[in-house]
Amino acid sequence: MTKPPQPELAARTHDIYEEQAEQFDRERSRKLFEARWLTRFSDGLPRGARVLDLGCGAGEPIASWLIGEGFHYTGVDIAEAMLTIARGRWPERDWRQGDMRALDLGEQFDGIVAWNSFFHLTRDEQRACLPVLGQHLAPGGHLLVTVGHSDGEVTGRVGNAVVYHSSLSPAEYARLLEDHGMLMTGFLAQDPDCNKHSVLLAQKI
Numbered sequence: 001m002t003k004p005p006q007p008e009l010a011a012r013t014h015d016i017y018e019e020q021a022e023q024f025d026r027e028r029s030r031k032l033f034e035a036r037w038l039t040r041f042s043d044g045l046p047r048g049a050r051v052l053d054l055g056c057g058a059g060e061p062i063a064s065w066l067i068g069e070g071f072h073y074t075g076v077d078i079a080e081a082m083l084t085i086a087r088g089r090w091p092e093r094d095w096r097q098g099d100m101r102a103l104d105l106g107e108q109f110d111g112i113v114a115w116n117s118f119f120h121l122t123r124d125e126q127r128a129c130l131p132v133l134g135q136h137l138a139p140g141g142h143l144l145v146t147v148g149h150s151d152g153e154v155t156g157r158v159g160n161a162v163v164y165h166s167s168l169s170p171a172e173y174a175r176l177l178e179d180h181g182m183l184m185t186g187f188l189a190q191d192p193d194c195n196k197h198s199v200l201l202a203q204k205i
Helices: 007-027 035-042 062-068 080-089 123-135 170-179
Strands: 050-054 072-077 094-097 109-114 137-147 152-158 161-167 182-191 197-204
Touching: 007 080, 007 152, 007 161, 035 062, 035 109, 035 137, 035 197, 050 062, 062 072, 072 080, 080 094, 123 137, 123 161, 123 170, 170 182, 170 197
Parallel strands: 050 072, 050 109, 072 094, 109 137
Antiparallel strands: 137 197, 152 161, 182 197
16 A cells, blocks of 8 residues: 555545545445455345445445345444435344444344454554444354555545545455454455455455
């Protein structure tokens, strides 16, 4: 990854998504290049399993796929503007405003997805958040997150705004997951069939 962005940029992620929600939703690809990883994630989960989507955004296309597969869906996002769009699409679903860094839902899920959201946390925040995710995952449950391909910090874009991204190394993710009762079951850096996303799968022991 390239040289670090300005540190204060990480603190603006919430505001950026509030400001850019409508443009982000318009520009978000619906081609579902994520489908192969979503299928791997859901393999073995029974129909109706409880799935938590962290950083659900406006719901397209990840929530749409999970709902279509018959999962009992809960979407959490830090940006109320994103949730407003999602609620308009699926008003009967469970949408909650929240920050994954302080997640305390008092319940466990069969699967957790954090697609293009977990990597907005700083590296120290990611280290602190992984055990929180583990606490919300039922034994045998599956975790699917996008990360970076190596340790470092970079910037990306959300609508018209520059946004913060960071990642730990794959080896550190594997170690931290194991420390908190999870095993990495899959990792691919810059998957050419997934729009160059680096994707990590894990399972709760």
